[in-house]
Amino acid sequence: MERNDILKEILSDPGLMEKYDIKANDLEGLSTNAPYSKKIIEVLSVIINENDNHLNSSMIYKKIKKVHNIG
Template identity: 75%
Template sequence: MERDRILKEILSDSELMEKYKIKKEELDTLTTTPSGPYSKKIVEVLSVIINENDNHLNNSMIYKKLKNVHNI
């Protein structure tokens, strides 16, 4: 799936993997479709952005969804 590939590509950056403590094995299993709670907040935030952008939501709607994710 294209969305999953985008998520994995972003998070495969070595600096991001180190910063967010993402292991190679974990990276391989990441998906933008949750099968339960996301393991890390960064994965959830990026997944919302990727999914909603692909669903053609405008930036302000994506921002509102992100605020909801963070309970702001």
């Protein structure tokens, strides 16, 4: 499965769509590449991309902290 397809599959969950105000027509244009329209898309994209690049979990965590500007 392609990275973009994974992102779309995750965010197509009705609960997540409602929580993060994602419309059905927004799903088609989603990509794991910047620019990101919402923080949730950026965080999930970092996880998907870096996992696919075989980064270990602690390095992925550091990247997510950077996204959120956490120490």
